[in-house]
Amino acid sequence: MNIVVCLKQVPDSGDVKINPETKTLMREGVDAVINPFDCYALEEGVRLKERFGGTVTAISMGPPQAEKALREAISLGADKAVLVSDRAFAGSDTLATSYALSTAIKKLGDVDIIITGKQAIDGDTAQVGPGIAVHLDMPQITYVRKIEEVADGKIRAERMNEEGYDIVEADMPVLISVVKEINEPRIASLKGKMAARKAEIPTWTAEFVGADPKQLGLDGSPTMVVEVFAPPARQGGKRLEGEPADMAEQLVNELKELQIL
Amino acid sequence: MALIIHKDKCVGCGVCVESCPFNALSIVERLAIVDGSACTMCGACAKEGVCPFEAIEMVKATEANPDVNLDDYKNVWVFAEQKKGKIQSVVYELLGKGQELAKTRGQEVWAILLGKNIADKAQELIHRGADKVIVVEDDSLENFEDGVYSKVITRLCKKYKPEIVLTGATTVGRALIPRVAVQVGTGLTADCTGLEIDKESGLLRQTRPAFGGNIMATILCPNHRPQMSTVRHKVMPEAETDTSRTGEVITEALLEEDGFSRSRVLEVVEILEDTVNITEADIIVSGGRGMKGPENFELLHDLAKAIGGAVGASRASVDEGWIPYSHQVGQTGKTVNPKVYIACGISGQIQHLIGMQSADVIIAINKDPDAPMMKIATYALCGDLFEIIPELTKQLSK
Numbered sequence: 326m327n328i329v330v331c332l333k334q335v336p337d338s339g340d341v342k343i344n345p346e347t348k349t350l351m352r353e354g355v356d357a358v359i360n361p362f363d364c365y366a367l368e369e370g371v372r373l374k375e376r377f378g379g380t381v382t383a384i385s386m387g388p389p390q391a392e393k394a395l396r397e398a399i400s401l402g403a404d405k406a407v408l409v410s411d412r413a414f415a416g417s418d419t420l421a422t423s424y425a426l427s428t429a430i431k432k433l434g435d436v437d438i439i440i441t442g443k444q445a446i447d448g449d450t451a452q453v454g455p456g457i458a459v460h461l462d463m464p465q466i467t468y469v470r471k472i473e474e475v476a477d478g479k480i481r482a483e484r485m486n487e488e489g490y491d492i493v494e495a496d497m498p499v500l501i502s503v504v505k506e507i508n509e510p511r512i513a514s515l516k517g518k519m520a521a522r523k524a525e526i527p528t529w530t531a532e533f534v535g536a537d538p539k540q541l542g543l544d545g546s547p548t549m550v551v552e553v554f555a556p557p558a559r560q561g562g563k564r565l566e567g568e569p570a571d572m573a574e575q576l577v578n579e580l581k582e583l584q585i586l
Numbered sequence: 587m588a589l590i591i592h593k594d595k596c597v598g599c600g601v602c603v604e605s606c607p608f609n610a611l612s613i614v615e616r617l618a619i620v621d622g623s624a625c626t627m628c629g630a631c632a633k634e635g636v637c638p639f640e641a642i643e644m645v646k647a648t649e650a651n652p653d654v655n656l657d658d659y660k661n662v663w664v665f666a667e668q669k670k671g672k673i674q675s676v677v678y679e680l681l682g683k684g685q686e687l688a689k690t691r692g693q694e695v696w697a698i699l700l701g702k703n704i705a706d707k708a709q710e711l712i713h714r715g716a717d718k719v720i721v722v723e724d725d726s727l728e729n730f731e732d733g734v735y736s737k738v739i740t741r742l743c744k745k746y747k748p749e750i751v752l753t754g755a756t757t758v759g760r761a762l763i764p765r766v767a768v769q770v771g772t773g774l775t776a777d778c779t780g781l782e783i784d785k786e787s788g789l790l791r792q793t794r795p796a797f798g799g800n801i802m803a804t805i806l807c808p809n810h811r812p813q814m815s816t817v818r819h820k821v822m823p824e825a826e827t828d829t830s831r832t833g834e835v836i837t838e839a840l841l842e843e844d845g846f847s848r849s850r851v852l853e854v855v856e857i858l859e860d861t862v863n864i865t866e867a868d869i870i871v872s873g874g875r876g877m878k879g880p881e882n883f884e885l886l887h888d889l890a891k892a893i894g895g896a897v898g899a900s901r902a903s904v905d906e907g908w909i910p911y912s913h914q915v916g917q918t919g920k921t922v923n924p925k926v927y928i929a930c931g932i933s934g935q936i937q938h939l940i941g942m943q944s945a946d947v948i949i950a951i952n953k954d955p956d957a958p959m960m961k962i963a964t965y966a967l968c969g970d971l972f973e974i975i976p977e978l979t980k981q982l983s984k
């Protein structure tokens with residue numbers, strides 16, 4: 326089975342703040358990490374490979390530094406990795422990103438299953454996965470919390486939703502996006518770390534993957550960020566004091582006043 | 587669009603470096619340089635008054651998209667998400683916002699309704715503000731299926747040319763509408779919390795949190811149509827019901843060109859506990875590591891019942907196995923937007939706050955007065971939760 330896992334390198338978001346004076350993102354000392362949901366995507370890919378055989382290819386589009394994330398992916402069980410990187414991709418929105426990734430995945434050849442994270446924690450869009458599926462004309466199952474079965478060219482999985490989950494069957498090749506519940510990612514083995522050190526990670530350019538330049542970068546991106554600002558900071562409120570019963574009473578009164586009760 | 591730095595004017599003073607929210611500018615050999623991979627073309631550096639030497643300019647190189655005649659597009663569409671024939675409440679929020687946007691543009695609100703035996707719901711949508719409702723009925727549309735649903739809506743968009751398409755940022759909306767956007771070839775802004783029409787250009791200003799709510803971004807889709815957004819649930823008020831409203835119902839058939847389903851819903855499993863759907867709840871009682879063990883979550887369920895809310899959790903308690911993942915709030919769980927969020931024994935690390943800090947009222951119960959949650963809480967109750975929670979439940983049940 327040919328498995329492709331899409332992973333994105335993101336700033337460790339807990340640290341990203343806006344400097345209230347200069348209104349700029351403070352990224353000093355912010356580590357770049359693999360998008361947390363993509364760690365579950367990778368782990369699931371490796372588990373599928375362990376069950377059914379095949380190869381896991383990790384693919385990432387980003388600046389040259391994203392190679393680090395791919396090397397980490399190899400240490401965690403990916404067989405090979407490809408970095409899709411070119412100045413022509415800079416400024417891509419989700420439409421252009423999903424197009425670029427889909428051209429690179431086509432270049433990889435036959436694929437049975439593409440796995441992405443539910444969403445990336447920097448943009449939080451959850452749009453790139455479905456975008457790739459459309460560009461490659463594949464069905465999709467999003468928010469997967471469990472893969473129940475893969476057999477006879479079909480996959481059966483549990484798709485999480487607001488009320489519970491659906492059991493969905495799809496024809497392969499298929500794209501799935503995964504939530505945290507799906508597995509518990511392993512930590513890198515010694516053997517994995519060795520493989521990561523030795524791995525050759527090719528960089529594929531826009532020309533190499535045969536992408537249409539008009540559909541890439543800013544030209545290929547219909548959306549445009551026109552303003553970035555810090556949200557109003559949340560102010561602290563009242564501290565309630567006293568014995569538990571007093572505190573509870575004060576709170577109930579406050580909530581009544583706010584007409585919440 | 588292009589960002590141009592006029593080398594003849596730039597003196598390398600570095601003022602622009604400070605103005606860039608994305609750290610994309612730097613000074614190399616007394617000249618400002620843009621890092622293309624970090625630049626988002628937000629234009630902050632090119633704003634008037636930033637560069638003292640007027641050396642930075644944004645040039646709109648890609649003028650209108652030749653394939654799209656913008657004037658052909660009108661009306662605001664709302665995807666009328668339904669489950670088991672019931673219209674989801676986020677749809678009423680979209681209809682409320684849709685009416686406001688349509689009024690500003692002098693246009694109509696249309697609702698798009700797909701399902702099986704669903705046509706009788708069209709009137710309800712009209713009473714909530716839809717001027718027209720397109721109904722597509724077919725047995726195969728009973729449950730949401732990404733492929734066919736998106737093909738049908740793509741075809742309708744091409745036929746009727748809406749200017750704006752709004753969808754709830756639900757698990758269905760976020761799976762469906764990116765497929766439509768790619769098939770139509772237009773932009774899509776995810777999880778918006780603010781939508782308004784720009785007075786000058788008439789464009790839809792779409793504002794959304796990014797980096798987990800640490801920053802807000804306003805996004806336009808200037809040269810492609812429709813302008814599409816998914817909208818966060820519970821941010822916008824619902825449209826009122828007005829049973830005197832009338833509107834038109836347009837029936838469209840499912841066509842062969844909409845393709846066949848390559849995926850099927852075999853079973854819908856609802857988790858029946860009424861305290862689980864935290865994205866719909868107005869009040870959430872949430873427990874963290876301070877709850878100490880799974881047995882103590884009974885305290886939270888009791889409180890939730892007394893106050894009429896759902897039960898949430900921090901990642902710490904989910905990872906401990908005290909409560910299922912579907913209850914997890916935060917960066918790797920769900921984003922919730924309730925009126926009241928009661929955090930019991932939750933310290934309030936940024937990854938948790940990201941998922942709940944837009945709640946109207948936050949109540950923190952914690953024995954550590956300096957926990958971050960206590961600092962942002964509307965009401966901070968300092969003490970032992972094992973004493974406070976039962977008291978609260980008792981007083982609420984009176």
Ligand SMILES: Cc1cc2nc3c(=O)[nH]c(=O)nc-3n(C[C@H](O)[C@H](O)[C@H](O)COP(=O)(O)OP(=O)(O)OC[C@H]3O[C@@H](n4cnc5c(N)ncnc54)[C@H](O)[C@@H]3O)c2cc1C
Nearest residue numbers: 874875876900901902916917918919931932933938953971
């Ligand atoms: C990539 C990544 C993603 C993450 N995603 C999420 C996410 O989605 N959601 C999430 O919640 N976390 C997430 N986290 C984890 C987050 O950083 C915190 O570790 C987690 O939120 C802590 O949970 P907690 O507040 O329950 O536990 P703790 O931080 O251990 O806090 C427990 C609190 O309980 C109080 N307490 C203890 N006993 C009592 C008592 N008897 N009475 C009153 N108070 C008491 C303590 O004072 C303390 O403040 C993520 C982390 C990472 C790295």
Ligand SMILES: Nc1ncnc2c1ncn2[C@@H]1O[C@H](COP(=O)(O)O)[C@@H](O)[C@H]1O
Nearest residue numbers: 331332386441442444445450451452453
């Ligand atoms: N630049 C990228 N390179 C590789 N995968 C990506 C990239 N951007 C997004 N993805 C994948 O798409 C998923 C959803 O991302 P997003 O739509 O940005 O929220 C992520 O979890 C990744 O699996």
